[in-house]
Amino acid sequence: MGREIVIGLVGKPSSGKSTTLNSLTDANAKVGAFPFTTIDPNKATGYLEIECACKRFKKEDKCKPNYGYCRNGKRGVPIMLLDVAGLVPNAHLGRGLGNKFLSDLTEADCLIHIVDASGSTDAEGKATRGYDPLNDIEWLQNEIFQWILGNLKEKWGSVKRRHIATKSTTLETLRQQLGGYVANKQLIANALDLIPNLPPLQDWDDEMLEKVVWAFMEIKFPTVLSLNKMDHPDADKNVSKIILKYPKSKAILTSSITEVFLRKLASQNFIKYDPGTEFVDTKEDLPDDPNLRDLDEKLANRIENIRDLVLYRFGSTGVVQLLQAAADLLQLIPVYPVRNINNFTGGNGDQVFRDCILVKKGTPVINVARKIMGDVTIAHIETIGGIKVSEEDTVDKNKNDILSFKLVPGSRT
Numbered sequence: 001m002g003r004e005i006v007i008g009l010v011g012k013p014s015s016g017k018s019t020t021l022n023s024l025t026d027a028n029a030k031v032g033a034f035p036f037t038t039i040d041p042n043k044a045t046g047y048l049e050i051e052c053a054c055k056r057f058k059k060e061d062k063c064k065p066n067y068g069y070c071r072n073g074k075r076g077v078p079i080m081l082l083d084v085a086g087l088v089p090n091a092h093l094g095r096g097l098g099n100k101f102l103s104d105l106t107e108a109d110c111l112i113h114i115v116d117a118s119g120s121t122d123a124e125g126k127a128t129r130g131y132d133p134l135n136d137i138e139w140l141q142n143e144i145f146q147w148i149l150g151n152l153k154e155k156w157g158s159v160k161r162r163h164i165a166t167k168s169t170t171l172e173t174l175r176q177q178l179g180g181y182v183a184n185k186q187l188i189a190n191a192l193d194l195i196p197n198l199p200p201l202q203d204w205d206d207e208m209l210e211k212v213v214w215a216f217m218e219i220k221f222p223t224v225l226s227l228n229k230m231d232h233p234d235a236d237k238n239v240s241k242i243i244l245k246y247p248k249s250k251a252i253l254t255s256s257i258t259e260v261f262l263r264k265l266a267s268q269n270f271i272k273y274d275p276g277t278e279f280v281d282t283k284e285d286l287p288d289d290p291n292l293r294d295l296d297e298k299l300a301n302r303i304e305n306i307r308d309l310v311l312y313r314f315g316s317t318g319v320v321q322l323l324q325a326a327a328d329l330l331q332l333i334p335v336y337p338v339r340n341i342n343n344f345t346g347g348n349g350d351q352v353f354r355d356c357i358l359v360k361k362g363t364p365v366i367n368v369a370r371k372i373m374g375d376v377t378i379a380h381i382e383t384i385g386g387i388k389v390s391e392e393d394t395v396d397k398n399k400n401d402i403l404s405f406k407l408v409p410g411s412r413t
């Protein structure tokens, strides 16, 4: 089986990383008003909402995922989320939980930077008022940069000598040095492609090495900004500032604490809530719904506040969109392996599209096969209509995304 896609949640202490994790998963990560509540990384499965293939073929009533869910063609596909300890300025020198935190990040394919947009915590996560969160975006990027740069520079002299002695290519040498960040050759090649007229590695000066590290970060850690704590009255002005300063960054306004609260109320049958939307219904709205419980005045007021401060103003709590933004950044495509390419079932029964995995756009179908089937001998691969697909053909949106792998008899061990 291939590696799973992992989305890392990063940010300073108390920005709301664990709350965001909890809002997107069934996890129960410890949340606290004090910095460094989280020390060991929490991993949990979130659900990326996509339009399921069952809708394309009008088979919604037969869609029963093995993992995740599908409701009327809206499918939640499992995706791994990683919540790490808070990062503070100079973490790369070992401050806070420093390098440990940074190493926990290596397996992430992209990052969600949780920014406390309310300005109610300082750079170290301690309670304050009027802090400018604009600072956090810059120093956090810089910490990751300094960490990678520092690791490279530490042994650069000998790396360069060996590079020359073994007559390696720039790509080969960098692959050895950066492979530890869970980066394959293709990823490193893509990073190097970002630098026009790249000189050979033995001629790099400090400035060129820095350029290479920035390029590597851009490809290894594409980042979505989560401007969190939007329910706070000071958040608005900070958000405008951040968006003005970083117009090219993908930024999503979130209130993860609100999402956690709404999901909890929904599970206790106090409200009907469709995550990712602005729709919350209470017994007052749906008096005929036998499952809904009555609210006391305090709870009713809180819900009214949430509607006014978050849902009607921003359209939702933002967390579902946050995951979608990260998936877009990674260009993830849902791929459905099926046994029977004609009716999309798993071979027996009439339930369709039982499995779905997320792969990057442009992945060759043979890599998808390896990821799903492991080390078996594939005779050929088919897509919709039973049409044969060549092994190098790639996956794209609505193209080669429904696949059936035909094995050479007896090849499965």
Ligand SMILES: Nc1nc2c(ncn2[C@@H]2O[C@H](COP(=O)(O)OP(=O)(O)OP(=O)(O)O)[C@@H](O)[C@H]2O)c(=O)[nH]1
Pocket: 011, 012, 013, 014, 015, 016, 017, 018, 019, 020, 030, 031, 032, 033, 034, 035, 036, 037, 038, 039, 084, 085, 086, 087, 125, 228, 229, 230, 231, 232, 254, 255, 256, 257, 258
């Ligand atoms: N107002 C508001 N508070 C929030 C929101 N999200 C989190 N908080 C609060 O912020 C504090 C820190 O939340 P955590 O989720 O523990 O933060 P963290 O980033 O995981 O912190 P560390 O584990 O210490 O790095 C808690 O008191 C949360 O209740 C939000 O959307 N709005």
Ligand SMILES: [Mg+2]
Pocket: 017, 018, 019, 030, 031, 037, 038, 083, 084
């Ligand atoms: Mg935490």
